[in-house]
Amino acid sequence: MEQMRIKLDFNNMLAEYVGNDGITIAEVDRLAGKIKAANQAMMQKREKMQWRDLPHNQADVVEEILAYANEIRPKIKALVVFGIGGSALGPIAVQQAIHSPYYNLSEKYRNGNPQLFVADNIDPATISHLLELVDLKDTLFSVVSKSGSTSETMAQFMIIKDILERKLGKDTARKHIVCTTDRENGNLIKIAKEEGYKTFYIPSGVGGRFSQLCPVGLLPAAICGIDIKKMLEGAAYMNELTRNDNIWQNPAYIYAILHYIAMKKGKNISVMMPYADSLKYISDWYAQLWAESLGKKYDNNGNVVNVGQTPVKALGVTDQHSQVQLYMEGPFDKIMVFVGVDDFPRDVPIPKSFEDIPSVGFLGGHSLAELLLAEQAATEYALQQSGRMNMTITLPEVNEHTIGQILYMLEVATAYAGELLNIDAFDQPGVEAGKDATYAYFGRPGYDAKRAEMEAQPKKNPKYII
Ligand code: PA5
Numbered sequence: 509m510e511q512m513r514i515k516l517d518f519n520n521m522l523a524e525y526v527g528n529d530g531i532t533i534a535e536v537d538r539l540a541g542k543i544k545a546a547n548q549a550m551m552q553k554r555e556k557m558q559w560r561d562l563p564h565n566q567a568d569v570v571e572e573i574l575a576y577a578n579e580i581r582p583k584i585k586a587l588v589v590f591g592i593g594g595s596a597l598g599p600i601a602v603q604q605a606i607h608s609p610y611y612n613l614s615e616k617y618r619n620g621n622p623q624l625f626v627a628d629n630i631d632p633a634t635i636s637h638l639l640e641l642v643d644l645k646d647t648l649f650s651v652v653s654k655s656g657s658t659s660e661t662m663a664q665f666m667i668i669k670d671i672l673e674r675k676l677g678k679d680t681a682r683k684h685i686v687c688t689t690d691r692e693n694g695n696l697i698k699i700a701k702e703e704g705y706k707t708f709y710i711p712s713g714v715g716g717r718f719s720q721l722c723p724v725g726l727l728p729a730a731i732c733g734i735d736i737k738k739m740l741e742g743a744a745y746m747n748e749l750t751r752n753d754n755i756w757q758n759p760a761y762i763y764a765i766l767h768y769i770a771m772k773k774g775k776n777i778s779v780m781m782p783y784a785d786s787l788k789y790i791s792d793w794y795a796q797l798w799a800e801s802l803g804k805k806y807d808n809n810g811n812v813v814n815v816g817q818t819p820v821k822a823l824g825v826t827d828q829h830s831q832v833q834l835y836m837e838g839p840f841d842k843i844m845v846f847v848g849v850d851d852f853p854r855d856v857p858i859p860k861s862f863e864d865i866p867s868v869g870f871l872g873g874h875s876l877a878e879l880l881l882a883e884q885a886a887t888e889y890a891l892q893q894s895g896r897m898n899m900t901i902t903l904p905e906v907n908e909h910t911i912g913q914i915l916y917m918l919e920v921a922t923a924y925a926g927e928l929l930n931i932d933a934f935d936q937p938g939v940e941a942g943k944d945a946t947y948a949y950f951g952r953p954g955y956d957a958k959r960a961e962m963e964a965q966p967k968k969n970p971k972y973i974i
Contacts, residue, residue, distance in 0.1 A: 509745055511904065514913045516759040518899040520892045521766045521843070527895045529840055531769050536755070539765065539928075546927035547753050547761075550920075556934040557923060558713025562721040563744035563916070569708070570736060573723060576686075576706065577730035586623040586642045587731050590664040591652030591724070593939070594716025595688075596628035597796050598725040598915070601789040605911050606734050609785055621733040622648070630660045635667070644675055644684065648731070651687045652724055654710045656694020659946050665696075669703075688723050715934050717797045718919055721912070735908045742912025750920040760920035763899070767921075768928040770843045770897060771817050777842035778817045779835065783824035783884040784849045786906045791847070794918055795819040801922045801933040808930050815929050825883045832887060836894050844891060844898035847914070848884050851905040852877045 523530035550557075589599055603624050608617035612624065625638055649668050653661040665685075672681035682704055689696040691709040700707045708723035719725065721743055726736045750760040767778060778798065780791040803816030822831050824846070835844060858879070860872035871879070891898045901917075903910040926933025948958035 512742070512907070512909050512913075513745070513749075514759075514904070514910055514917065515902045516763060516899065516917075517902065518762060518766055520888065520898045520900075521770070526892055526897055529773075529895050530897055531766060531773075535769055536765060539769070542928055543755055543761075543765065546924055549927045550924060555713055556715070556932075558711050559715070559718035559721065559919060560747065562711075562714065563740045563747050563912075566722070566726075566740065569723060570726065570740070573708065573726050573730045573736065577727070580648055580686075581621065581731060581733075583646075584622045584648045584731075585646035586625065587648050587650060587728060588638065588642060588668075589624070589626040589650045589652060589728055590661050590668070591626070591650075591688075592628045592658060592660050593796060593800075594719050595652035595654070595661070595724055596626050597717075597789070597793040598720030599624075599728045600626050600628075601793040601915075602720065602725060602729050602734060602739070602911060603732060604789045605786045605906055606729075606908060607732065611732075619733060622731065624728060624732050626728075627664060628660075630663060635664065639668075639671065644672060647684065649685050650728060651685065651689075651696065653689055653694070653696050654714075654716050654719065654724075656689045656696030656698075659943065659950070662695070686727070688727060717800055718934075720793070720915055738908035739912040742909035743916035744912075745909070746913040746916040746920075750917060760917050761924050763917070763921040764925035764928060766897075766899065767817065767843070767925055771815070771929075775841060775843045775897070776817055777820055778845065779820040779822050779831075779842055780845045780847065781822040781824050781827065782847035783880060784847070784852070784906065785823070787847050787849070787903075788821075788823050790911075790914065791819075791821040791823075793915075795821055797918060797922050798925075800936050800939065802925055802929060802931065803938065804929075804931040805937070806931070808932060813929075813931065815931060824887065825880060828883065828887060835896065836890060840896070842896075844896065846884060846888060846898060846900040848881070848900055848902045849904075849906055850902060852880075853905070 519525050521531055523532045589596065603611070603626075611617045623642075625642070627635060627638055649672070651661060651665045656662075669681065669685065672684050676684070685703075686706045686708070687696055687700040688708045688710060689700065690712065691697065697707070708727055710719055710722055710724060714722050721740060726739075729739065730736045750758055752758040752761075755761040755765055770778075780794055782788060782791055798817065798819045805812055805814055807813045807815075820831075820842070835842065855875045855877040857875045858871050858873070861869070863869040863872065888898060888900060901914060903914065923933050944955065944958055945962065948955040948962055951959075
């Protein structure tokens with residue numbers, strides 16, 4: 509297990525290494541009271557942190573998922589997930605991490621597993637292309653919504669239900685739909701029961717963005733042949749590591765504490781930059797987790813605080829040629845989190861050639877993995893030299909175990925940062941406000957007052973639309 513342990517290197521967050529702009533040990537020590545309170549809250553706040561139990565309490569659920577996955581896999585060529593936010597970003601991140609980047613393009617990378625399409629957006633062109641691309645007869649549509657009322661997901665569900673029933677008949681259509689939702693609340697569970705759809709459940713204390721390790725993420729992963737037991741084992745391992753009250757030995761706690769102090773020092777931006785294509789979408793998933801959990805107007809005492817830190821997604825080495833100039837020399841308003849990999853599953857040697865042109869020939873005899881690792885180390889070094897705080901999470905290799913670890917670590921870090929900020933990391937009133945406005949625009953019953961309020965707003969001045 510120790511061999512597969514992910515590592516957090518935070519040397520370059522410290523003043524000792526990056527100079528004046530960095531964090532001192534004394535600054536961390538000064539937070540002792542806050543840290544103690546946060547440690548206690550992490551142990552006591554069980555209701556909204558049921559996601560912490562997911563690595564341990566799902567033996568039956570996992571067996572049910574695996575049984576269903578094994579039964580459905582031979583019958584389908586494609587799995588389409590309809591869901592958004594927390595219902596989509598985790599499945600995308602895990603799929604990209606574990607499988608070949610060309611999984612969907614060729615059977616040789618799929619080993620008999622179905623193609624996976626996660627349709628989170630409702631761009632009509634994309635959805636219509638997708639429905640044209642897949643063969644309904646060979647496709648399973650997985651509808652995922654915790655609330656069972658998200659307009660985007662419910663609209664997609666209505667569209668596909670109608671098409672399936674018209675083309676395949678009601679009885680067959682039923683077998684092409686699976687739902688993942690709350691066991692009791694919301695419209696989707698009501699509909700699923702009435703229609704007789706196979707259904708998996710999102711536990712009540714598991715919010716959307718903390719749901720990757722419940723059926724939301726486990727079901728599509730299992731259907732696509734990903735070892736979900738190993739992923740949960742990785743999360744369970746990280747659960748042990750993140751129960752340590754000693755912040756210097758707890759990767760999630762120290763991650764959050766250093767981010768918290770950085771925020772207090774005006775670092776309003778946090779850039780996550782994986783150095784592996786397989787991890788590119790981990791930063792997408794993380795961006796939602798960090799932004800939606802910590803970006804809050806009120807603290808727990810009702811004071812207006814307007815806190816949060818803007819997550820930015822970057823990719824090494826690609827963005828060295830795009831964003832890194834800004835990170836190196838621009839304003840001191842951000843911190844960087846690199847995510848690296850020790851061992852790539854494949855490597856490509858660079859042949860020795862052009863030895864008569866030393867400025868090209870030096871590349872020969874090495875490999876692409878060596879070049880990428882060198883570039884990552886060089887970027888970290890250059891940032892440190894220019895006094896920019898950065899830290900690095902390293903995965904010994906990308907597999908289900910390490911992915912389970914990093915997801916879980918970042919979830920705990922986010923919850924802990926919420927405690928330090930004294931805000932509710934588990935609600936999303938800003939998202940709900942947008943959802944309510946959509947309902948009002950679209951004439952959902954019960955939203956007349958909201959619609960009237962919106963109509964009473966000053967009209968746009970055509971003068972400013974040019
Ligand atoms: O993290 C969250 O709670 C949100 O991002 C939700 O996942 C997203 O809004 C989708 O909600 P639902 O699962 O209820 O359809």
